[in-house]
Amino acid sequence: MEPKTMRLKKYTGISQVGIENSPANQRSRQHNKRKSSILTLNREYINFLKIIISSDLPMKCKLNIFEYILFLLLATLTVSELSAQGISRSTGFGMRLGAWSKNPGHLSFISEGREGEQYSGTFFLYFFTRFRDHWFWEFNVGGILTQISESETIETRNTTGIVPMVFGLRNDFIAHKNPGRIQPYYGFGMGPYLVGYETRRGETTYQEEGLKVGVYGGAGVNAAFTTWFTFNADLKYHMVNLVPSNPASGFNLNFGISFMWGGKPDMFRIRDTRLVVTDIYPAYYQFYNIYPLALVTVQNTSGYPIEVNVKSQLNPFSNRPKDSGYMTLQKGEIKDIPVTIIFNSDITQVSSREPAVLDIVVEGRARTTLRREITAQVIVHTRNSWNGEVDKLVFFVTPENDKIMQLSRQIADAVKDSIPGTLQSFTYAQNIFNDLAKKEIKYQNDPNVPYYRDDRVHFADETLQLRGGDCDDLVILYSSLLESLGINTAFIQVRDPEESIAHLYLIFDSGVSPDQAIAITSNEKRYLIRESIRGDRTVWIPVETTLVKSGFEAAWSRGALNYLKDGEMRNGLRDGWVQIIDVK
């Protein structure tokens, strides 16, 4: 069996169930529409660029138009769908081109200043690698060349060449809140600047060069197109020789691209998967709808809030996966997510013990969705298996079974006109028990099966058909018959420390109030007074169901005696080895 393939096929089937107008399809169409509109827009920019380049406009004008186009491209990106996970890769390199100026208002390739016409150009190569969360180490090496010409009197040309080799830190400061495509950042650093000046005044030339220490600080924005490629705009202020008045200190505006690689940090991590239930007992399949079969411990490792959903199904006993529902995990948060199952009707027909595969898919989403799959094996027992936990025995009580309802009503109808309302439940219970004796239902021990290890419990109709059963079978039969008439029942479990095996019998609610108990018996040791679900106190009758052959009186006496001796005299109730478990 290939459970994964099977599951994937099923998933595909489910996603295709729908239908043209399903929300998922609509989202997908909208996404494609947006994508194509971005491409069309980009083509229009390129055509416009070609027109500009081939036009007769002066170079200065062409270059400035080129800058504006780059700005427009970035602006377009900001309004486009945010579907990336920020800068997700760990390492990258890039290149930037741009302009330099002492005055931030003149950040163009060509500008007119007080000192004259300024030409500037910069080129940078940079390398970055993730330091922690959204902090990156960044190394920049590049060249800045500026030339200021003034020709009012004597032609003067000041040329400055700077080669910064700076090392610093960059922080994508909104990534933890918004892991989208556009990631603004700030950065700072320091390093050596190789600076060279040349001043030519007429025929005179003055040159100077040297290595200076400088610092930089700035901000920028990365626009990620894919996880491995981004556009970049970056503005930095370089303070060479740590003096703002230094001719090499100034602003630097760059545009560029970068390529990234390396491990993409997982959005989440499955820290642990614990099987809470390794053995599934079909009789309590409804219980597993709310009780988790497993717990998946998920940790948000993304550095921003994500939503997590767990889908689970048990093959081949589920028709569809069950979702835990999306829950938010804050940055770094660890959560145990319960895995529950919706069973199909096949589970109630299991006749031999068999393994089953529990498929768990953990989905994490934050703009994009990431899936992780886990499988585990569990054992599915037969429909009649019981693990010995007495509170689970209530799942074998089937008051709604047709045969059971038919029998109980037939017996009730035969006596209902002859009994006063007060004693109705008691008389019904009495007659039902005596009818079982007439039907020759008898006690039959389960051969060679210890009580607390996967006992075999028959459903009420099966015990009727087999004409007998052990203590738990007979308790289930009698309880089902009484419950089908609306008479409340409870099990009494006796785990006598002096006995090697446990025992089970039953009490039922006679509906009689304590002050009317004398109508049933004059000996208050033959009953218990318990609070009913409605809150009133009523008389409950203990019945030793294994004495089915001997009739109601004998079974009641033995039940009362057992309860009195074990529960009261020997303090079984106080010490906890006698327990009462309500069927409701």
Place this chain on the structure above:
Amino acid sequence: MKSQTEFIGIKILIVLILFLIQIHFAFEARIIEASGEVKIRRGIEENWQTGTVDLLLEEIDTIWTGEDGNVVLQLDDGRKFKLRPSSMLDIVDLKKIEEAELFLTLMKMKVGKLKQNGEKTPLRLGTVSVVHGSSQDTSQVPVTEVAQDWETPAINGIRDLFSQAYYPNTVLKIEKFYGLYQTVDDCGELHYYLGYSYEKLDQSGQATDAYQKALQEGANLCADSEWPGLAESGLERLKQTR
């Protein structure tokens, strides 16, 4: 062969020891004096039989005295107990109770009365209407026809326990009695007994509670009763000992 005999001997000895232990733990009482109407009921039987001198009663049995009945019981630990007229007592109520055992039992009784979480929370299903009807047949068994007055003999049994200084037994019996009857119009008498018994057992907190209940019941129901006054004295004593 010898070792086999020795082994059998050891087994017999163990059985004998266990039997003796069993005898020791199975509480019994013997009637040593009886006059007037005295009846006993064995375990869960419905019928009463005459109680005569030398009759051995087991802890599961019940003894009852008529209006002229008096009986003295010899308990198996050597103590004697006198049951006065119109009283009823389960033999188990005379069993010697250690204080620790008493409070463990009382605690369990109180815990048992607590509602279990979620047990009675109804499931709301918005689209489904479920109606649990009840039979319109309201015919009742007339209480007057069948009811017997067990309350008075039971209270008299408690009075006997209290007057003979069986304080732990008094406490347990009263707590069980309230479990059965819940309210008793006795002008605070039982709560006074409870308070005094707790006081004697050095349980001043529970004694105060019981005395206060006796005061309330006395004030509400019967102003001329002696029990509120006695309860007040009890409270004063407790204040002084603090």
